[in-house]
Amino acid sequence: MPLSEDEVRHVATLARLGLEPGDEEFYAGQLSGILGHIDRLQQLDTEDIPPTAQVVEVASRLRDDEPRPCLSPDEALANAPARVGGFFRVPAIQEEA
Amino acid sequence: MSADELTALTVKEASRLLRLGSISASDLVTAHVERIERLDPKVKAYLRFTPELWEKQADEADRRIRQGDAPPLAGVPIAVKDVLCVRGVETTAGSKVLQGFRPPYTATAVQRLFDAGAVMLGVTNCDEFAMGSSTENSGYFPTRNPWDTARVPGGSSGGSAAAVAAGEAIISLGTDTGGSIRQPAALCGVVGMKPTYGRVSRYGLIAFASSLDQVGPFARSVDDAALVLSLMSGLDMLDATSSGRPGMEVLNNYGGGVKGMRLGVPREYYDVAGIEAGVKAAIDAALFILQREGAEVVDVSLPHTDYGLAAYYIIAPAECSSNLARFDGVKYGLSEVDAPNVTELYMQTRRKGFGTEVRRRVMLGTYALSSGYYDAYYLKAQKVRTLIKRDFDGAFEKCDAIVSATSPTVAFPIGSKTQDPLSMYLCDVLTLGGNLAGLPGISVPCGTSDGLPVGLQVLAPQWGENVALRVARAYEEASEIRAEVAEVV
Amino acid sequence: MSDASWEVVIGMEVHVQPRTRSKMFCGCAIAELNAPPNTHVCEVCLGLPGVLPVPNKAAIEACLKTALALNCDIPRHTKFDRKNYMYPDLPKGYQISQYDLPMSVNGVLELGERKVRIRRVHLEEDTGKLVHAGDKLHRAWESYVDLNRAGVPLMEIVSEPDIRSADEARDYAVELQTVLRTIGASNADMEKGQMRVEPNISIRRAGSGDLGVKTELKNINSFRALHRAIIYEVERQRQVLEGGGTVAQETRGWSEAEQRTFSQRSKEFAEDYRYFPEPDIPPLELDRAWIEDLRAALPEMPAVRRGRLAAQLSSRDAALIAADRELADLFERAVELGAPAAAVGGWIINEVAPSGKLPSPENLAELVKLVSAGDITRDQARVVLAESVETGRTPAEIVAEHGYAQVSDESELRVLAQAAIDANPKAAADYRSGKEQAANAILNDLRKKAPQANPKLAREVLLELLR
Numbered sequence A: 001m002p003l004s005e006d007e008v009r010h011v012a013t014l015a016r017l018g019l020e021p022g023d024e025e026f027y028a029g030q031l032s033g034i035l036g037h038i039d040r041l042q043q044l045d046t047e048d049i050p051p052t053a054q055v056v057e058v059a060s061r062l063r064d065d066e067p068r069p070c071l072s073p074d075e076a077l078a079n080a081p082a083r084v085g086g087f088f089r090v091p092a093i094q095e096e097a
Numbered sequence B: 001m002s003a004d005e006l007t008a009l010t011v012k013e014a015s016r017l018l019r020l021g022s023i024s025a026s027d028l029v030t031a032h033v034e035r036i037e038r039l040d041p042k043v044k045a046y047l048r049f050t051p052e053l054w055e056k057q058a059d060e061a062d063r064r065i066r067q068g069d070a071p072p073l074a075g076v077p078i079a080v081k082d083v084l085c086v087r088g089v090e091t092t093a094g095s096k097v098l099q100g101f102r103p104p105y106t107a108t109a110v111q112r113l114f115d116a117g118a119v120m121l122g123v124t125n126c127d128e129f130a131m132g133s134s135t136e137n138s139g140y141f142p143t144r145n146p147w148d149t150a151r152v153p154g155g156s157s158g159g160s161a162a163a164v165a166a167g168e169a170i171i172s173l174g175t176d177t178g179g180s181i182r183q184p185a186a187l188c189g190v191v192g193m194k195p196t197y198g199r200v201s202r203y204g205l206i207a208f209a210s211s212l213d214q215v216g217p218f219a220r221s222v223d224d225a226a227l228v229l230s231l232m233s234g235l236d237m238l239d240a241t242s243s244g245r246p247g248m249e250v251l252n253n254y255g256g257g258v259k260g261m262r263l264g265v266p267r268e269y270y271d272v273a274g275i276e277a278g279v280k281a282a283i284d285a286a287l288f289i290l291q292r293e294g295a296e297v298v299d300v301s302l303p304h305t306d307y308g309l310a311a312y313y314i315i316a317p318a319e320c321s322s323n324l325a326r327f328d329g330v331k332y333g334l335s336e337v338d339a340p341n342v343t344e345l346y347m348q349t350r351r352k353g354f355g356t357e358v359r360r361r362v363m364l365g366t367y368a369l370s371s372g373y374y375d376a377y378y379l380k381a382q383k384v385r386t387l388i389k390r391d392f393d394g395a396f397e398k399c400d401a402i403v404s405a406t407s408p409t410v411a412f413p414i415g416s417k418t419q420d421p422l423s424m425y426l427c428d429v430l431t432l433g434g435n436l437a438g439l440p441g442i443s444v445p446c447g448t449s450d451g452l453p454v455g456l457q458v459l460a461p462q463w464g465e466n467v468a469l470r471v472a473r474a475y476e477e478a479s480e481i482r483a484e485v486a487e488v489v
Numbered sequence C: 001m002s003d004a005s006w007e008v009v010i011g012m013e014v015h016v017q018p019r020t021r022s023k024m025f026c027g028c029a030i031a032e033l034n035a036p037p038n039t040h041v042c043e044v045c046l047g048l049p050g051v052l053p054v055p056n057k058a059a060i061e062a063c064l065k066t067a068l069a070l071n072c073d074i075p076r077h078t079k080f081d082r083k084n085y086m087y088p089d090l091p092k093g094y095q096i097s098q099y100d101l102p103m104s105v106n107g108v109l110e111l112g113e114r115k116v117r118i119r120r121v122h123l124e125e126d127t128g129k130l131v132h133a134g135d136k137l138h139r140a141w142e143s144y145v146d147l148n149r150a151g152v153p154l155m156e157i158v159s160e161p162d163i164r165s166a167d168e169a170r171d172y173a174v175e176l177q178t179v180l181r182t183i184g185a186s187n188a189d190m191e192k193g194q195m196r197v198e199p200n201i202s203i204r205r206a207g208s209g210d211l212g213v214k215t216e217l218k219n220i221n222s223f224r225a226l227h228r229a230i231i232y233e234v235e236r237q238r239q240v241l242e243g244g245g246t247v248a249q250e251t252r253g254w255s256e257a258e259q260r261t262f263s264q265r266s267k268e269f270a271e272d273y274r275y276f277p278e279p280d281i282p283p284l285e286l287d288r289a290w291i292e293d294l295r296a297a298l299p300e301m302p303a304v305r306r307g308r309l310a311a312q313l314s315s316r317d318a319a320l321i322a323a324d325r326e327l328a329d330l331f332e333r334a335v336e337l338g339a340p341a342a343a344v345g346g347w348i349i350n351e352v353a354p355s356g357k358l359p360s361p362e363n364l365a366e367l368v369k370l371v372s373a374g375d376i377t378r379d380q381a382r383v384v385l386a387e388s389v390e391t392g393r394t395p396a397e398i399v400a401e402h403g404y405a406q407v408s409d410e411s412e413l414r415v416l417a418q419a420a421i422d423a424n425p426k427a428a429a430d431y432r433s434g435k436e437q438a439a440n441a442i443l444n445d446l447r448k449k450a451p452q453a454n455p456k457l458a459r460e461v462l463l464e465l466l467r
């Protein structure tokens, strides 16, 4: 199933990937090619085949409710691109209308 | 002993010399650093070096050796793929988006090698977020194949494979999501092993596709790979998917030889589309040797092989589209933090930080999970994953292990596949089935084609590392083919 | 609601923080409300690359207990899923939640005769906190991120749209809080954000089968606010519909200051959460024996106990006491020990509950008996109770020590009374010459000298002697 430029734009928005001029066309072409190969999956009848999300045996590895030491605030913020006091700083949360 | 000899040693050989006192860990490091300085400008296996670590760790190793309580890897120089976090060492997953990131923790697999006395030389190059089969998708620069620097080393763990092949490390660590250890091992002529999913903790491994990723070793001998794997393996409470099985079980009777073993050759792998004649010839020779050693070669079938790539390229991108959402410019790494608003922060940071292949896969995965397409793509792929797993279950009823080429081709020229993603994806057609089914697999050198290394892949049932190692070791011994160190020119 | 021809339809979505020491998927301790920013974070809850979630057993246990208390079914298999959306308070770019295989389904919460069906109870993780620099959110010029709360466990309890009024909604929330506290699954303190109630509200013409367009209300932090917000919102919807308009499906915030709901802009412009199974956590197969142990260990539900207490107390007192498991236990034990129920109830409601300090049932029973037998006065009993709670000593010991035991013995009282009369010749003379109230002066003197004297008897004896 080929992917339209609008679909590329929609998917890029969902994934928060900024596009550059020409990207829609570029990725529409490439993704359509890959999906062209992937579409062979539709030939298989998987009606009563259960899905496999994980190959590890069903385990219930749980953690005891024991607090472990946290990072120091400096360690926590050491990689922060921008900080204000003990906070990470981000720009205004401007939603599109 | 000459510097070239010191950089061609296996772990076994190096450990003996270290214990005898004929060399010191520092000598070993120095020899490697000198060779790296001489050759790495051509190979470009390393992204960064860690002198503060190698000095500390080499001194510690020499001290322990003098005391006579040297741990198994005391003084062994290793290289670590850029996707494995090391406390305080810049770790970027080959991506600009993580430039400058210094994790406050060390990956369990790496820590266990440190605890075993290993000496870290540096961080090796890879495809960005391990997405690729040539290391050309690195956000920094491509790595060259030590046997022919006009060609790729394979990928995504190309830097780690090239480092061992070029004598720039005795051991290196890679990760394998669709073949990212086995394929570069094959193309660089070294041993590379992907364990059973859950055998080695993924804690500290920057995720590409969480249900497929595994950490594994590159080495110059099957013995070395087995030893290193056994040291990395075992339960880690920081990874809910890590198995409680004892790591040492990977060594069970792996030296026992192949006499009486049934080795399955899947016709879909043997005659896979695009397999080179030279590769096929090398595999035929290998099968002949294994039979001579007393193994029985049997025909098996993996009927859904043609659908593996398709299923893989839904599942892996779907998981990566979610795993890479954390790279948002808020907590670490590249950030367009002065963008006018948060949405722009995300859009600009991720546009600048991610390369083409990463963007391609994030979009593909987002699409496969998006409303209206989930059932047709993601769910469908998960069901096909079940069929592929069943293929292997069926095959392993007829055989103890599966043998095939690791890669349909030898190392290809840099740039020859970058314009056509699908042709690049096809590099993993013989390896990604093992990831979808969670199987252990190893690639061992099995001769050359046009002077370029060919790899023999051995796949075993889940938790059957010892079986795969047993076949690989028997072949290595009988074939007298050793992973050699390339004289990079 | 003024126009009776409308029917209100409310479903409740309640997020509850289970009582745990550490977060849902990492070992960070749960931060106090006022903890400095980013002091309770680690590589896992910060969403640093390469680290993995490991579920907290205590959170799962609290969720199972809640599910059992709400009569839910607990499927054999449950799993976690990723809810994908990017927002600065969500460090991984996805929330680990549960989608199509929740921990439990199909429960019910009973409010008297009314039954509210519970659709599901599942586990997830909380997000961090954003502080906006600037007046209103949309005018903020920058925001600050504190991830102390990121990864704190949350149980999401979703009801069917079975609630028909603001009163019922409040009763539901109150009863849910009582149940959660009774089973010890959560402190469910709304002010502390341990219990967040989000009603989904729609109205429809009475008798009509189909649902109207619903709005979801947020930022409600008290039962009172819940009640007012629903009344406001129902009225708003009624006016919209009766004005010929249509209700927009949206999330609306409750403004405590303005006492109204206002439209909140959605977080995402193209909302599509792309749920898929969390590959870092294998599906859970919960140990049935564990579940049965939890079921067996569940305490009596408040509704049942309320019924029993109502037989011995006014329904108001019964409700008050049954709402607190410790008070109810104290009441029932003390009554078992022979103390009169009404009196015990009175002491618990008026003295014990306000002080927040519980005596042992034995001590309370003894105290109430002493008072009822008239051996000590109420004032004395208060002092004794306080001391008994502090020291753990028995009321009898304390009474003896203070010499509180009242003198009711007539001969003794005669001596005390005579002494008081002798000490106040003038007052005695005044009384005898007809000034009745002069007796009080003498009585007060007596009680000052002998506080243990039984006031009623002492007065009788005194007056008799004065005659």
Ligand SMILES: [Mg+2]
Pocket: C015, C124, C156
């Ligand atoms: Mg929720």
Ligand SMILES: [Zn+2]
Pocket: C023, C026, C027, C028, C040, C041, C042, C043, C044, C045, C046, C151
């Ligand atoms: Zn944490």
